[in-house]
Amino acid sequence: MNQDSIANRLRDELRGAGLRATASRVAVLRLLRGAGQPLSHGEVVRALADGPWDRSSLYRNLIDLERVGLARRTQLGAPVWRFEDASSDHAVSSHPHFVCAECGKVACLPELTVTAPEAPGFTHAAAEGKVEVQLRSRCDACREDA
Numbered sequence: 001m002n003q004d005s006i007a008n009r010l011r012d013e014l015r016g017a018g019l020r021a022t023a024s025r026v027a028v029l030r031l032l033r034g035a036g037q038p039l040s041h042g043e044v045v046r047a048l049a050d051g052p053w054d055r056s057s058l059y060r061n062l063i064d065l066e067r068v069g070l071a072r073r074t075q076l077g078a079p080v081w082r083f084e085d086a087s088s089d090h091a092v093s094s095h096p097h098f099v100c101a102e103c104g105k106v107a108c109l110p111e112l113t114v115t116a117p118e119a120p121g122f123t124h125a126a127a128e129g130k131v132e133v134q135l136r137s138r139c140d141a142c143r144e145d146a
């Protein structure tokens with residue numbers, strides 16, 4: 001599919017969800033679709049730094065996409081909200097995540113399989129697999145700054 005037809009499809013989805021298909025909403029939705037992992041507002045701003053949009057409009061775009069169900073919000077242990085494409089099958093509890101304790105950057109670790117042991121008070125969560133596993137440390141960028 002070429003770039004124009006991708007943009008057209010995203011515009012249709014935005015209109016179908018009741019939003020005006022502005023250029024920035026199309027850019028944000030396309031970014032989330034291609035990201036493969038949840039992105040924070042700051043990461044969205046950096047990724048779209050070439051565009052003419054400011055931080056606050058990009059934030060409103062994320063909130064709009066979440067409101068109409070095109071994006072999903074997740075927190076992943078860092079004190080920062082992250083947004084992802086609502087149609088992705090990314091399930092936070094299906095695999096561990098690396099979370100940088102400095103900047104909150106997140107990476108999916110799909111190749112690790114963790115079985116949650118049952119523990120008093122958490123038996124049901126473990127049985128349903130609704131447990132988030134996180135490895136917390138500092139990402140390369142934050143280590144280099146130190």
Ligand SMILES: [Zn+2]
Nearest residue numbers: 100103139142
């Ligand atoms: Zn970091």
Ligand SMILES: [Zn+2]
Nearest residue numbers: 090097108109
């Ligand atoms: Zn993940």
